[in-house]
Amino acid sequence: MDFTNKRHIINFLSFLMSFHLFAQKSSEQALKIIQKIDKNMFAKTQVVTSEMVVYGKRKKRIIKSRGYSKGVENNYTEYLFPEREKGTKMLKLGNRLWIYSPSTDRTIQLSGHLLRQSVMGSDLSYEDMMEERKLSEIYTANIIGNEVYNEVEVWVMELIAKVEGLAYHKRTIWIDKNKYVPLKENLFAKSGTLLKSTTFSDVKRIDSRWFPMKMNYKDVLKSGNGTDFIILDISFDTEIPENYFSKNILKR
Amino acid sequence: MKLEFQLAFKNLFGARLRTLLNVLVLSFSFVIIIFLNSIMDGWDQQAQKDSIEWEFGEGHLIYEKYDPLDPYTILEGHSKIPLNLNGLTPILDHQAFIYPQGRMMSVVLKGIDIRQSVLKIPTHILKQSKESFPVIIGKRLAESAKLNKGDKVQLRWRDAKGTYDANTITIIDIFDSNVPNIDNGKIWIDINKLWQITGLENQASYFIVKDDFNKAAFPYWKFKSKESLLKNLKELIDQKKAGQSFIYGLLLAIALLAIFDTQILSIFRRQKEIGTYIALGMTRLKVVRLFTVEGSVYSILALLVGSIYGVPFFIYMAKSGFPIPPADQKMGIALADVIYPVYGLKLIFSTILTVIISATIVSYLPARKIAKLNPVLALKGKKQ
Numbered sequence: 264m265d266f267t268n269k270r271h272i273i274n275f276l277s278f279l280m281s282f283h284l285f286a287q288k289s290s291e292q293a294l295k296i297i298q299k300i301d302k303n304m305f306a307k308t309q310v311v312t313s314e315m316v317v318y319g320k321r322k323k324r325i326i327k328s329r330g331y332s333k334g335v336e337n338n339y340t341e342y343l344f345p346e347r348e349k350g351t352k353m354l355k356l357g358n359r360l361w362i363y364s365p366s367t368d369r370t371i372q373l374s375g376h377l378l379r380q381s382v383m384g385s386d387l388s389y390e391d392m393m394e395e396r397k398l399s400e401i402y403t404a405n406i407i408g409n410e411v412y413n414e415v416e417v418w419v420m421e422l423i424a425k426v427e428g429l430a431y432h433k434r435t436i437w438i439d440k441n442k443y444v445p446l447k448e449n450l451f452a453k454s455g456t457l458l459k460s461t462t463f464s465d466v467k468r469i470d471s472r473w474f475p476m477k478m479n480y481k482d483v484l485k486s487g488n489g490t491d492f493i494i495l496d497i498s499f500d501t502e503i504p505e506n507y508f509s510k511n512i513l514k515r
Numbered sequence: 516m517k518l519e520f521q522l523a524f525k526n527l528f529g530a531r532l533r534t535l536l537n538v539l540v541l542s543f544s545f546v547i548i549i550f551l552n553s554i555m556d557g558w559d560q561q562a563q564k565d566s567i568e569w570e571f572g573e574g575h576l577i578y579e580k581y582d583p584l585d586p587y588t589i590l591e592g593h594s595k596i597p598l599n600l601n602g603l604t605p606i607l608d609h610q611a612f613i614y615p616q617g618r619m620m621s622v623v624l625k626g627i628d629i630r631q632s633v634l635k636i637p638t639h640i641l642k643q644s645k646e647s648f649p650v651i652i653g654k655r656l657a658e659s660a661k662l663n664k665g666d667k668v669q670l671r672w673r674d675a676k677g678t679y680d681a682n683t684i685t686i687i688d689i690f691d692s693n694v695p696n697i698d699n700g701k702i703w704i705d706i707n708k709l710w711q712i713t714g715l716e717n718q719a720s721y722f723i724v725k726d727d728f729n730k731a732a733f734p735y736w737k738f739k740s741k742e743s744l745l746k747n748l749k750e751l752i753d754q755k756k757a758g759q760s761f762i763y764g765l766l767l768a769i770a771l772l773a774i775f776d777t778q779i780l781s782i783f784r785r786q787k788e789i790g791t792y793i794a795l796g797m798t799r800l801k802v803v804r805l806f807t808v809e810g811s812v813y814s815i816l817a818l819l820v821g822s823i824y825g826v827p828f829f830i831y832m833a834k835s836g837f838p839i840p841p842a843d844q845k846m847g848i849a850l851a852d853v854i855y856p857v858y859g860l861k862l863i864f865s866t867i868l869t870v871i872i873s874a875t876i877v878s879y880l881p882a883r884k885i886a887k888l889n890p891v892l893a894l895k896g897k898k899q
Contacts, residue, residue: 428676456681458671484669486617
């Protein structure tokens with residue numbers, strides 16, 4: 264082995280080491296960013312009044328609701344508008360989901376295949392709504408680029424599932440460098456096919472955190488404008504009565 | 516009895532137009548009853564044959580948690596293929612979505628052993644294909660999804676762990692089957708490919724059984740014979756038959772009403788004749804029998820007249836078949852675009868007997884009045 268070859272090997276090894284160190288650093292930085300996003304997006308409790316705009320082929324439907332969340336496990340939502348949906352209640356406790364319909368005065372538990380159904384004709388499935396685990400807990404993150412997205416400096420981050428059984432194997436997120444808020448998210452299938460895309464806008468400061476007040480969920484494989492989720496009012500870490508997260512709330 | 520028949524024929528031929536009208540109406544009922552029943556029998560036979568050839572084989576061996584009539588059981592309704600189940604055709608069902616022209620459609624991916632020959636589904640085409648993700652579908656799904664042979668469409672499914680996966684499938688063939696169960700919302704794919712893309716290696720929801728299947732008990736798998744699988748179809752056809760019997764019951768009632776009416780009129784107008792018969796030595800019972808036979812002879816004449824135009828019509832229908840409108844073929848039951856009627860001996864003889872017996876009964880009912888007639892008054896022609 265001559266000197267030139269040795270030099271090539273040393274160069275290659277040092278490149279590999281620096282790449283590994285860079286990747287490790289990028290991964291650590293990404294994790295910190297993800298944790299900051301989680302801190303922004305999740306709270307001990309949340310009370311949200313929102314409108315869901317479902318775009319159909321000819322017309323759009325607006326569904327207004329008020330949701331109460333405690334941690335990431337428990338959520339209670341009451342539908343306020345339109346008249347047809349008014350009084351419908353949805354309770355999520357852990358990985359169980361119940362729906363109360365006032366027209367039948369009955370409560371049904373959704374499980375298995377039913378969780379994959381669309382929520383009131385939107386581009387969101389019940390399962391999408393239920394997946395509220397912190398990203399830092401279930402994905403390995405890596406920064407794959409720096410971009411300017413909608414005139415905002417962003418990191419482009421790739422998240423690969425580190426837990427089995429997640430709905431989406433890979434996510435790409437565009438994160439506002441200053442506010443630590445996601446501005447766009449692409450969700451991919453295992454094969455790499457883009458399945459869903461979410462855009463976040465109208466980022467506002469609420470208490471000590473930044474929060475996107477408008478989201479658009481779009482099933483990319485489907486034609487149409489997707490579903491808008493507009494937050495009309497949100498409050499964090501407010502006291503929510505304990506009975507809101509019990510099955511007794513699912514009554515007329 | 517011979518005399519009664521001779522007199523009956525003589526009287527009926529004498530009545531000319533009245534007899535002709537009665538016979539025509541009754542013969543029409545005859546032909547319609549046989550035709551409608553033969554269509555139902557034809558449908559029954561064709562649906563059973565098609566269901567066996569395309570869907571049931573000689574029966575199914577189904578995993579206990581899988582219910583073919585309940586799509587919610589698809590998720591959990593599969594298990595490892597038992598070791599000693601060689602020779603059976605495994606089928607694995609898996610929920611998925613396709614996106615033709617940007618629309619989302621729920622489908623069931625049906626993984627099947629492509630070397631199978633027990634069902635008529637042309638799975639051998641999958642073996643020959645060079646596409647990376649070849650599938651075959653039925654004409655109904657092709658129509659509802661607006662897909663053609665050679666089209667590519669996005670497919671999304673979840674693997675065994677619940678993670679989404681997606682790929683582009685190619686429709687390499689569209690088969691034409693009369694059985695909607697294997698067609699509506701079903702996509703047929705090589706079971707090895709389905710195992711590979713879902714991670715459900717060596718799993719099946721059910722097996723298609725051949726006639727040499729040893730019906731030994733397999734734990735967690737239940738055997739359903741083709742007879743029990745066909746039960747729902749048979750019940751449906753029987754129900755349809757019962758519904759249809761109302762139509763020909765009505766037709767028969769009209770024809771019988773005409774005979775009944777004629778009999779009443781005859782007995783009222785032919786009292787002198789009745790008196791003469793009795794005066795010449797006929798018992799009242801014999802006269803009642805004569806009038807009853809007259810009524811029954813309508814059915815025999817109707818049988819003959821019905822045969823004149825009915826037989827060529829039946830032969831023609833047996834050859835050309837009865838076309839079913841496309842809308843009816845979307846009912847979700849095995850129904851061909853043309854049904855060929857089946858004329859069984861049982862059907863023909865039961866129809867003949869029904870018409871003759873019912874015509875005899877309606878003829879007898881008014882004729883009973885003769886037994887109460889005063890022969891002297893009858894002979895004088897006085898109405899009683």
